[in-house]
Amino acid sequence: MKKSARRAEQDTPTGTTADEEVWELRLYVAGQTPKSVAAFANLKKLCEEHLPGRYKIEVVDLIQQPQLAAGDQIVAIPTLIRKLPPPLRRIVGDLRNRERTLVGLQLRSATMATEQGGISA
Amino acid sequence: MKKANSRSVMPRSLPKVPSGIQGLDEITGGGLPRGRPTLVCGSAGSGKTLMAMEFLVRGAVLHDEPGVFMAFEETAEELTQNVRSLGFDLDDLTSRKKLVVDFVRVERHEIEESGDYDLEGLFVRLGHAIDRVGAKRVVLDTIETLFSGLSNAAILRAELRRLFRWLKDEGVTAIITGERGEGALTRHGLEEYVSDCVILLDHRVTNQVSTRRLRIVKYRGTSHGTNEYPFLIDEDGISVLPITSLGLQHEVSDERISTGIPRLDAMLGGAGYFRGSSVLVAGTAGTGKTSVAAHFADAACRRGERCLYFTFEESPDQVIRNMRSIGLNLEPWVKKGLLRFHAVRSTLHGLEMHLAIFHKLVQEFQPQVVILDPISSLIRAGTSEDANAMVTRLIDFLKARRITALLSNLTSGDKALEKSEVDISSLVDTWLLLRDIELGGERNRAMYILKSRGMAHSNQVREFLLTDRGIELADMYLGPEGVLTGSMRQAQEAREKAAALVRKQEAEGRLRERARKQEALEARITAIRKEFAAEEEEANRLAAQEQAKEQVLSVDRDAMARSRQSDVHEAPRPRGNLSGRT
Numbered sequence: 277m278k279k280s281a282r283r284a285e286q287d288t289p290t291g292t293t294a295d296e297e298v299w300e301l302r303l304y305v306a307g308q309t310p311k312s313v314a315a316f317a318n319l320k321k322l323c324e325e326h327l328p329g330r331y332k333i334e335v336v337d338l339i340q341q342p343q344l345a346a347g348d349q350i351v352a353i354p355t356l357i358r359k360l361p362p363p364l365r366r367i368v369g370d371l372r373n374r375e376r377t378l379v380g381l382q383l384r385s386a387t388m389a390t391e392q393g394g395i396s397a
Numbered sequence: 398m399k400k401a402n403s404r405s406v407m408p409r410s411l412p413k414v415p416s417g418i419q420g421l422d423e424i425t426g427g428g429l430p431r432g433r434p435t436l437v438c439g440s441a442g443s444g445k446t447l448m449a450m451e452f453l454v455r456g457a458v459l460h461d462e463p464g465v466f467m468a469f470e471e472t473a474e475e476l477t478q479n480v481r482s483l484g485f486d487l488d489d490l491t492s493r494k495k496l497v498v499d500f501v502r503v504e505r506h507e508i509e510e511s512g513d514y515d516l517e518g519l520f521v522r523l524g525h526a527i528d529r530v531g532a533k534r535v536v537l538d539t540i541e542t543l544f545s546g547l548s549n550a551a552i553l554r555a556e557l558r559r560l561f562r563w564l565k566d567e568g569v570t571a572i573i574t575g576e577r578g579e580g581a582l583t584r585h586g587l588e589e590y591v592s593d594c595v596i597l598l599d600h601r602v603t604n605q606v607s608t609r610r611l612r613i614v615k616y617r618g619t620s621h622g623t624n625e626y627p628f629l630i631d632e633d634g635i636s637v638l639p640i641t642s643l644g645l646q647h648e649v650s651d652e653r654i655s656t657g658i659p660r661l662d663a664m665l666g667g668a669g670y671f672r673g674s675s676v677l678v679a680g681t682a683g684t685g686k687t688s689v690a691a692h693f694a695d696a697a698c699r700r701g702e703r704c705l706y707f708t709f710e711e712s713p714d715q716v717i718r719n720m721r722s723i724g725l726n727l728e729p730w731v732k733k734g735l736l737r738f739h740a741v742r743s744t745l746h747g748l749e750m751h752l753a754i755f756h757k758l759v760q761e762f763q764p765q766v767v768i769l770d771p772i773s774s775l776i777r778a779g780t781s782e783d784a785n786a787m788v789t790r791l792i793d794f795l796k797a798r799r800i801t802a803l804l805s806n807l808t809s810g811d812k813a814l815e816k817s818e819v820d821i822s823s824l825v826d827t828w829l830l831l832r833d834i835e836l837g838g839e840r841n842r843a844m845y846i847l848k849s850r851g852m853a854h855s856n857q858v859r860e861f862l863l864t865d866r867g868i869e870l871a872d873m874y875l876g877p878e879g880v881l882t883g884s885m886r887q888a889q890e891a892r893e894k895a896a897a898l899v900r901k902q903e904a905e906g907r908l909r910e911r912a913r914k915q916e917a918l919e920a921r922i923t924a925i926r927k928e929f930a931a932e933e934e935e936a937n938r939l940a941a942q943e944q945a946k947e948q949v950l951s952v953d954r955d956a957m958a959r960s961r962q963s964d965v966h967e968a969p970r971p972r973g974n975l976s977g978r979t
Contacts, residue, residue, distance in 0.1 A: 306517040315512075338518065342525035349502045350518035352547065365509070368547070372512035380509025 299323070299331040300360040304345070306338045306353045311370045315354040318371035326383050356380075411618045414462070414534075414570045417455020418448065419760075420637030424613060424622040429594060434561050434571040436591040438582045439598030444609060444630055445574040446471070447480065448598065449536040451634045452572055454485045457495035462533035462570075465526040466498045467519075469542035473498040483634045497526040503546025510548060516556040520563060527569065535564060535571040541585045561590045582614065593617045599625070608747035611637055627749030629757060638749075638756045649673060650799060653852075657696030658689070660870035661829075664846055664855035670827055671851065672765075673799035675792050677821065679806040680831030684842050685861055686805035687711070688868055689829065690768045691720045691727060693803050698730035702765035705758060706738045709774040713738035724866045737762055743774040748787040751775060755791060759800065767795055771805040772821075788821050826850040831861060834882050841882035844870060860886065 303319060305312030316335060323331040338345050338353070348357055351368075358365040358381055367380035413427035422428045429435045429452075437445050453464035468476055476498060477487040490496035499522060526532065540560075543553055564571045573591050575583030582588045588595055595614040600607060610625040628637040653668035662669045670676055676693075678686045690706075697704040708716055716738065717727050730736035739758055746754070759767065769791075776784045788804070795802045804825070822828060828847040833840050842861035846854045859870040860882050874881035874889045881889050 304518065306521055309517075311513055311515065318512075338521040342521045345518050345522045345525065346499055350522070351501055351503055351516060351543070352514040352519075353517035353521075354514060355518060364507075366507050367509040367511050369510050369512035369514040374511075376509055376511040380511060 297330070297361045299327050299358065300334070301331060302334045302336060302348070302357045302359055304336045304338060304348065304350050304353060304355045304357070309353075312354050314370040314372065315356070318374075318377070319356060322371070322374065322377060322383075326378070358382075413619075414456070415460060416452050417459050418451050418635050418637065419633075419757075420626070420628070421611075421635075424611075424626060424637060425594075425616060426619055426621060429570055429572070430616070430618075431570055432565065432568045433593040434564050434573050434591045435594040435596065436573050436575055436583070436587055437596045437598065438575040438577055438588070440577040440600060443577070443598040443600040444628070444635065445598055446476075446538050447483070447630055448596075448635055449538050449572045449574055450476070450480050450485065451483070453496060453534050453536055454480075454487075454490065455634075456534045457490055463495045463530040464497075464534035464536065465523065465530070465532045465569075466496065466536045466538065467523060467526070467540075468498060468500045468538055469503065470539055472500045483630075483632060485634075494530045497530055497532070499523075499526050501542075503543055505546050505548070508546065514549075514552065516543075516553075516560065519556075520560065524567075527567065533569055535569045536574070537571065538574045539576060540573055541575055541583065541587065544585050557587070558590050598628075603747065608749040610749065627753050629750065629753040631757070633757075636753065636757050638753050648799070654700070654801060655696045656689075657692030657694075657699075658868045658870065660859070661689075661844075661868075664857070664859070664870070665827070665849055666852040666854055668852075670801060672801055673796060674826035674850070675796065675802040675804065675824065676827040676829065677804050677806055677825040678829045678831065679808050679847075681808055681833060684831035684833055685844075685863055685868065686807070686831060687716065687770055688720070688723055688725075688863060689831070690770050690803050690805055691716065691725050692868055694736060694766065694768055695725050695727060695730070697766040697801075698727075698733070698735040702735070703762060704730070704736050704766040704768065705762050705764040706736060706768045706770070707755070708738060708740045708770050709743045710771065712740050722865070723863050723868070737764070743777050748775060748783050752787050752791060756794065759795070759798070764800060766801050766803070768803045769805070771807045773805075773807040785821060789824055792821070792824050836882055837885045839883040839885070843873070843882065 301319065301323070303312075303316060305315065316333075319333060323333065336344055338350065344350075348355075354368070354370060356367040356371065356377075365380055365382060367377055371377045411433075412431040413425070413429060414431045415422050415428040416425075437448055439445050450466065453466055456462040456464050466476070471479070473487070480487060487496060487498060491498065501519065501522070523535065527535065540557065543557075544550065547553055561571075561573075573587060575585070575587040577597075578584035578586075582595060582597065592615070594616045597612045597614050599610045599612070601610065602608075609628050609630065611628045612625045613621045613623065626637050628635055650672040652672040653666075653670065654672050655662050655669040656665065678689050680686050694704045694706055706713075706716070711719070713731070717731070720727055727736060731738070737758075739754070741751075741754070743751070755767075772784075772788055775787065792802060804821075806821075827849040829844060830847045831842060831844050834843050835841075842863070843858050844861040845856075845858045858873050860873055862869040862871055871886070874886050
C-alpha cells in the first residue's frame, strides 16, 4: 500500500516547479527540547542537500507564541509545515527518518527514493 | 440549596463541581469531581458531546466558571449550530470571554510522521485557551480521534497519560469523551487514564422505542447512585431523572381536597381525596373515567391550583369538547394557565422517556394535581413489568412532592375488574371502580369505592349518571331481580312516587274520618249531658216538692196537737226532731 502511495507522489510535478520556486517551510517547536533541536538540524541538512539556496525556514516557538498553534492546527511537536509551494504539507516528528521526511515534503524523485530509502534504512 | 444539602450529607467526600445538568448532580451527590477529569463514554449519538457542552455552558452561565471546549470531531461553527437548538448561544459566550471553542483537526492523510514527537502542541493550545478566559472547566471531545490521526500509539498513550496528569495539575475540572468500544468502555482504553469518575451513556432501542440512559460506572471517593437513569435531550438540554433513588419517606397530609363531584366527596367521608394521595379510577371502556378525571381537574383549578393533564388517547381539544357536553368548561383554566394538557401517544417514546417527560414537566409546571389518562395505554410502550415499575416510580415521585395524582386505567372486559391491568392496585390510596350494568336492554354505569386508605368511605354502589350538569351519583334500587339502574330505576322511582301519593291520600282520608267521628261523638256527649241535666233538674224539683209537703204536714200535726192540748207544759220541739219522730 505504501508503495502505491509513493508512486502516486512521483507523478506529481513537484520536481519541475521545485526548480523555480522558493520553498517556505515553517517548523513549530516548543522550547529548546532535544527533539526540536534535532528536527531543526535534520531539516537544515535535508534542505541544503535538496533545495540549496531555494528555501526559507521559519521556526515558531509555541512557548513564546502559543496563539499561533491553532492557526496551523498544531497538535504534535515538532511539526514541519510546507507553506509553499502548495499544497500545504505537514510532517510531525524530529525528521530523523529522511525518507519519510522527503516523502512528506514531496521532494523525492524516483531515483532518489530508492537511493535514499536504502541509505536511511 | 440542594448542593448544600448533599454536601452536608457527605462531608468527607471529594470536593465537587455542580455540573448544572438537571438531575446529574443529584445522582452524583453534588456534581463532578473538582479539578479532576471525568470520562463520559457512550456509543455514537448517545449524547456525549451535548452533555460535555452543557457542562461548559452551565458552568459559564450559572457558576461563573469559564470553559474551554476542544473539539476533535466538529468545527466550532458546526458545534455552535448543533447546540443552538438547545438554547446555547456559543457565539455570545465566546464574545463575553466565557468560552473558547478550539477545533483540533488531525487528518491522517495530511500528516507524515518522521521520527519522535510529542503532543506539546496540544498542551500549548489548551494552556493558551485556558489562560485566555481563565477557564475552570475543560472538555476534550473526542480525544480518541488522535488515535486515528497519528499512528504511534505508544507516544499517544504516554502523552495522554501526561495530559490528564497535566489537567489535574492545572486544577481544571474536565470532561473527556470517549467512544464506546467492544467489550470495553472506550475504544482505546481511556478509562485506564481517567479513573476518578466514569459516566456511561447508552442509547438503547427496545421494541422499536429508544431510550437514553446514564449510569455512573465509577466515582472514586464518593457514594453515588449506581442504577441506570433515563435522561432526556430536549430544547432545554439534558435532564437526568434520579427517580429510581426515591424511597418511601414522603410526608403525608391530612388535608382533603374535593373530587369535583359532591356526591363522591360525600362517599369519601364527606371531604374527598387526601392531598398528595394517588387515586386510581378503573373501569371498562366508556364508563366515564375521563369525566371523573376532568371533574377533578376542574375542581383543582377552581381552588386556584395548577393541574397537569397527561392524555394518551385524546387530544386536548377533544377532551375539552367532550367535557363541555357534560357541562364542564375546561378552556378558561387552560387560558388562565392553571390547566396544562400534555397529549402524547404512549407509543411515541419508551417508558423511560415518558417518565423523563413527566418529571421534567412536573418540575417545570409545579402542579398540585396530576392526571394521567389512561395509564393502561403506557403498557403499549413497554412490557407489563416495565410499566408497573414506571408507574411505581411515578407515584413515588409525585407523592414525594405532595402532588395528588389521578390515574385512570382501562380494564378490558374479559378480565376481573378488581385486577388492574397495570398491577398497581397496591400502590394507590383510593381506588374507584366504574362498571357498566346491563339490565333491561340498557347499559348503565355504576360506581363504587373499592378502597380508600385512611378514611371512612361508603360501601354502596351508586349509579353513575353523566348529565349536562356534570356527573351525578344516584342511589341504586334493589328490586326483586337485583339492582335497578337507568330507566328501570326511573320506573321504580315513578312507581314509588305513585304509591306514596296513594298512601298520602289514604292517610288524609283517615284523618278526616276521625275528625268527623270525634265531632259526632262530642255531639252525643253533649246530648247526654243535657239529658242528664234535665233529669237532675226534675229530681231536684221533686225533692223540693216532697219537703214542702212534709212541712205542711208537720204544721198541720202541731196545729192538731195544740188543739188537743196534749203536752201543755212541754216546750215546742225543733223541726228536725219533729220530722224525725214521724
